[in-house]
Structure formats: structure tokens, C-alpha cells
Amino acid sequence: MIVRVLGVAAAAALVLLPLAGVPYTTTLLLPAFGYAIALLGLNLLFGGAGLLSFGHALFVALGGYTAAVLTGLGVRSLEIMLAAAAVIAASVALPIGILCVRYVKIYFGVLTLAFGMLFYSFLFKFYTLTGGDEGMRVIRPVLLGQPLAQLDKVAFLTGPFYYYALGVVIVAAFVMRRLVTSPFGLSLHCIRENPAKAESLGISVHRYRLAAFVVAAVFGAVGGVLLVVPTGLADPLLAYWTHSGNLVFMLLLGGFEHFLGPVLGAVVFILLQDAVMSLTAYWRFVFGAILAVVVLFFPRGLMGLLDPRRSPAS
Amino acid sequence: MRWALGAGLPTAGFFPVLLAAGLVLGVLGPPIERLLRPIYDRDESFQLLLTFALVLMFEDVIRFFWGTAPHQLGNVYLAYGTIRVGALSVPTYNLVVIASGAAIAGAMGWLLARTRFGRIVRATAENREMAEAMGVDMARVYTRVFTLGVVLGTVGGALVIPATAAVNEMGIDVIVEAFAVVVIGGLGSMRGAFAGALIVGVVKAVAIATWPEVEMLAVYVIVIGVLVLRPAGLFAKATA
Numbered sequence: 001m002i003v004r005v006l007g008v009a010a011a012a013a014l015v016l017l018p019l020a021g022v023p024y025t026t027t028l029l030l031p032a033f034g035y036a037i038a039l040l041g042l043n044l045l046f047g048g049a050g051l052l053s054f055g056h057a058l059f060v061a062l063g064g065y066t067a068a069v070l071t072g073l074g075v076r077s078l079e080i081m082l083a084a085a086a087v088i089a090a091s092v093a094l095p096i097g098i099l100c101v102r103y104v105k106i107y108f109g110v111l112t113l114a115f116g117m118l119f120y121s122f123l124f125k126f127y128t129l130t131g132g133d134e135g136m137r138v139i140r141p142v143l144l145g146q147p148l149a150q151l152d153k154v155a156f157l158t159g160p161f162y163y164y165a166l167g168v169v170i171v172a173a174f175v176m177r178r179l180v181t182s183p184f185g186l187s188l189h190c191i192r193e194n195p196a197k198a199e200s201l202g203i204s205v206h207r208y209r210l211a212a213f214v215v216a217a218v219f220g221a222v223g224g225v226l227l228v229v230p231t232g233l234a235d236p237l238l239a240y241w242t243h244s245g246n247l248v249f250m251l252l253l254g255g256f257e258h259f260l261g262p263v264l265g266a267v268v269f270i271l272l273q274d275a276v277m278s279l280t281a282y283w284r285f286v287f288g289a290i291l292a293v294v295v296l297f298f299p300r301g302l303m304g305l306l307d308p309r310r311s312p313a314s
Numbered sequence: 315m316r317w318a319l320g321a322g323l324p325t326a327g328f329f330p331v332l333l334a335a336g337l338v339l340g341v342l343g344p345p346i347e348r349l350l351r352p353i354y355d356r357d358e359s360f361q362l363l364l365t366f367a368l369v370l371m372f373e374d375v376i377r378f379f380w381g382t383a384p385h386q387l388g389n390v391y392l393a394y395g396t397i398r399v400g401a402l403s404v405p406t407y408n409l410v411v412i413a414s415g416a417a418i419a420g421a422m423g424w425l426l427a428r429t430r431f432g433r434i435v436r437a438t439a440e441n442r443e444m445a446e447a448m449g450v451d452m453a454r455v456y457t458r459v460f461t462l463g464v465v466l467g468t469v470g471g472a473l474v475i476p477a478t479a480a481v482n483e484m485g486i487d488v489i490v491e492a493f494a495v496v497v498i499g500g501l502g503s504m505r506g507a508f509a510g511a512l513i514v515g516v517v518k519a520v521a522i523a524t525w526p527e528v529e530m531l532a533v534y535v536i537v538i539g540v541l542v543l544r545p546a547g548l549f550a551k552a553t554a
Contacts, residue, residue, distance in 0.1 A: 285370070
């Protein structure tokens with residue numbers, strides 16, 4: 001009940017925020033929207049299938065670079081970018097997933113980490129293709145066929161783009177909600193709890209994990225596209241392992257057992273980062289300490305604190 | 315993380331001091347181990363996460379004490395001079411590092427294979443409950459092994475500093491490479507770790523000499539290859 005009231009209040013706050021005349025906070029939230037979508041995908045793997053990926057940043061970067069490459073080719077429509085990122089992510093995730101889903105626990109984590117670092121070194125070293133450490137520019141895209149050229153950058157980001165990104169988050173959350181409550185989601189959950197039993201019930205463990213991996217990658221790439229539009233830059237650090245670590249951090253902070261934990265985690269992480277960074281240059285220390293406390297004492301994250309009784313099933 | 319710590323000491327003037335600095339930092343081992351203890355029973359993924367948290371924290375601790383500028387010890391590297399081997403001139407310091415690596419590997423092998431402590435460690439790795447039932451104090455074994463790991467990490471970090479420089483981020487880069495090394499060799503295998511380190515080192519050196527773009531790439535290709543073809547690592551059969 002509390003969660004529902006808070007959720008409605010938070011959603012209303014997010015919708016009304018651009019009207020409050022605080023462009024700084026409004027632009028601050030834009031990366032949180034991108035992260036929220038990527039984390040919804042990551043959580044299908046971790047909360048859903050029990051696989052903790054340390055290479056999810058690969059797909060976020062893939063989305064970001066897809067947007068950058070399309071910009072270079074003269075494509076301006078954000079819808080085309082999102083669709084292309086989703087298709088590319090799915091086709092990259094399929095072969096990687098086939099190799100990764102045979103493993104669980106730490107081996108899955110290390111293997112996904114290695115793939116992420118592989119992509120990072122590609123982006124970092126192949127200067128002529130990817131721009132190396134300078135990254136690639138992403139020019140302001142066209143939303144739903146509206147050029148909106150008359151708006152300056154802040155007005156564009158805090159106005160049309162803010163609502164566009166929020167809309168994509170809502171659609172993504174809705175799709176993910178349908179997925180986790182569908183027979184597919186329930187089967188995944190069964191696999192997480194007891195793979196041997198799931199197998200004996202006729203659920204193809206590998207195939208379901210692979211499907212979850214691909215869906216997670218698509219969400220990651222879609223989030224990645226939304227992430228690079230505000231900054232206008234896709235750089236190799238998007239694929240670096242610490243970025244994957246941060247994604248897992250956000251997920252844990254929000255709470256992986258709750259459906260909306262990833263969204264909460266992304267928003268709180270971004271706001272907290274801004275607050276701590278404005279207080280001290282040693283914000284990494286504070287964040288490391290917070291992560292340690294969450295891992296050691298609050299493995300269920302903020303959602304676990306808000307809603308202690310909620311069963312892991314939803 | 316520990317490498318960077320060992321690396322951060324700019325006071326060290328010459329080789330023995332570098333080693334001593336590494337050893338002294340061993341005192342950090344027990345408290346960190348104590349912090350990690352509650353999650354031994356949980357999924358290893360959480361241990362990986364907690365390590366990530368510690369990396370974040372140590373990076374800032376180093377930044378706080380030593381600032382962000384790289385620290386160099388150029389004079390130490392040159393003070394050792396060079397040796398001519400045939401037509402090649404090799405910096406003596408490089409040979410010292412190689413000799414230290416071999417000596418430490420030998421000492422570790424002796425420690426694990428020949429001493430009482432080594433037998434207990436191997437027994438613990440093999441079967442924790444059984445070792446505990448035989449009267450082994452698990453908490454103490456863990457503390458000691460972890461501290462030993464810290465010491466080796468810091469000594470290793472200290473050794474590379476004269477040749478390069480102590481940089482803030484070195485811990486972050488090294489930690490993934492260390493993972494790569496251990497995975498290639500096989501988790502829990504000493505010989506494997508040694509072989510993995512050699513493979514990664516040589517591959518990187520060859521790549522830099524022939525095709526610099528693939529330096530990092532090649533390491534991860536090997537990791538993925540090993541994990542896919544021999545998930546238990548190249549030296550899976552070896553114990554301890």
C-alpha cells in the first residue's frame with residue numbers, strides 16, 4: 001500500500017518536474033531514464049533468472065554507438081535509432097548469449113565481463129572506426145518527425161526529450177511487467193529457484209536463459225541510445241567494466257526483488273551521485289561504502305526497506 | 315586494488331624498501347578480511363560486488379593521500395644499470411623483477427606443498443566442513459590466506475613501479491587483468507595462476523610489438539576461449 005502511494009506520488013513528480021522550472025534537476029534525471037531501461041533488462045537476468053552479468057555495459061555502449069554511427073550516416077530519427085539499436089543488440093546478444101548461458105554464478109559474471117572488456121578494447125583501440133578515447137558525436141535527433149530546431153539545447157532536453165524518454169521508460173516498464181508475469185517470466189523464476197526441477201518439468205533451461213539474455217541486451221541498448229542523446233557523445237567508457245559495476249550497483253541499491261527496483265535504483269543513484277559530488281571530491285569513497293553496506297546488510301535494496309513483506313515473485 | 319596501494323608509496327628509494335613497503339601493508343589484510351567474512355556463504359557474485367566497492371573506496375583513499383599525479387621512481391630503475399646478454403642490452407632491474415617473480419612463485423609452491431600451513435590451506439580449499447571437523451580454525455586460515463594475498467599483491471605492485479609509474483587507476487585496470495590471469499589458469503590453481511600470468515604477459519608483449527591495437531583485445535579473447543572450451547581453466551586438475 002505504502003509502495004503504491006509512493007509510486008503514484010513519484011510518477012506524478014516525474015511528470016510535473018519539467019514544469020517546476022528547475023532545468024538543472026530535470027536534465028540530471030535524463031541519464032536516470034536511460035539507466036532505468038537498461039536496468040529493467042539487467043534485472044530480468046538477475047532478479048528473474050538469477051544470473052548476475054558484469055558485462056551489461058557492453059549493450060549500453062552498443063546502443064550508444066549505434067546512435068552515433070547512425071548520426072554519422074545522416075539518420076536523425078530517434079525512433080529509427082532505437083529500433084536499430086534493439087535489432088543490433090539482439091543479433092549481437094544471441095551468439096554471446098549462447099556461449100554465456102551455459103554457465104552460472106561467477107563464471108557467467110566473468111565471461112560477460114570479458115565480453116564487455118573485449119568490446120571496450122575494440123572501441124578504445126580501433127581509432128579510425130570508433131574515434132578511440134574521443135568517442136563519437138551524437139547530433140540532436142528528431143523526435144517523432146518533429147525537427148524542433150527552434151528550441152535551444154536545454155529547452156529541447158527538458159521539454160520534448162524529457163517526456164519522450166519518460167514515455168520510453170513507461171513503455172519499457174509495461175513490456176517488462178508483461179514479460180515477468182507471463183509464463184515465460186514464471187518459468188525463468190522457476191529456473192532461478194531450482195534449475196534441476198525446472199528442467200524436469202520440461203522447461204528448457206538454456207533456451208529460457210538465452211531468451212532472457214537477448215531481451216536484457218535489447219533493453220540495455222535502448223537505454224544506451226537515450227543515455228548518449230543528452231551528452232551528445234558515445235565514448236568507450238560506456239563499455240568499461242566499472243560501468244557494468246555501476247549498473248549492478250544501481251540495481252542492488254534499488255532492489256532486484258521488486259519489479260520497480262531498477263527504476264528507483266537508477267533515479268536514486270543519479271540524484272545521490274550529484275549530491276555527494278557537490279559535497280566532496282572523494283565521492284567514490286562514499287559510493288564504495290554505500291555499496292558495501294548495501295551488499296552486506298541490505299541485499300534487498302531500497303525497495304526491500306520500503307516494502308519488507310513483498311514476495312520475490314513479483 | 316592492493317597493487318595500487320603498494321604502488322602509492324612514493325617514499326621508497328630502492329628495491330628492498332619497495333619489498334618492505336609491500337610487506338608492511340600486510341597489516342591491512344586482517345581488517346579487510348573481517349569485512350568480507352559475512353558473505354563467504356553467499357553467491358560469489360556478491361563477493362565480486364564487494365570487491366568492486368572496495369576498489370572504489372581505495373581509489374579515493376590513494377587520491378586523498380597521494381593526489382592524482384602519477385608518482386615515478388625513475389632513478390631506481392636506472393640505478394641498477396643494464397646488462398649485456400649477447401647482442402641485447404637488458405635493464406638489470408627487469409632481471410631483478412623476473413628473479414623475484416620466480417623466487418616468490420617457488421616460495422609459494424614450497425609453502426603450499428611442503429609446510430603444515432600449506433596442507434591446511436589445501437585441505438580447506440578441498441573440503442571446508444571436513445577440515446573444520448578435523449579441528450582447523452577456519453577463521454584464522456582465511457585471515458592468513460587473505461593477508462598473504464594482500465602482501466603478494468602489494469609486493470607485486472611495488473615491483474612494477476620503478477619501471478612505470480604509480481597511477482591512481484592502476485588498481486582498476488589490474489583487477490580485471492588479474493581476473494583474466496586466474497580464469498585462464500583455473501580458479502584455485504597455483505600453477506595455473508603462474509601459467510596464466512605468463513600467457514597474459516607474453517601475449518600483451520607480443521601484441522604490442524606486432525599489432526598494438528589488439529593488445530587488450532587478445533587477452534580477453536583468450537579468457538573467453540578458455541572459459542568456453544575449458545571452463546575449469548587450463549590447469550584444472552592441479553590441486554591448491
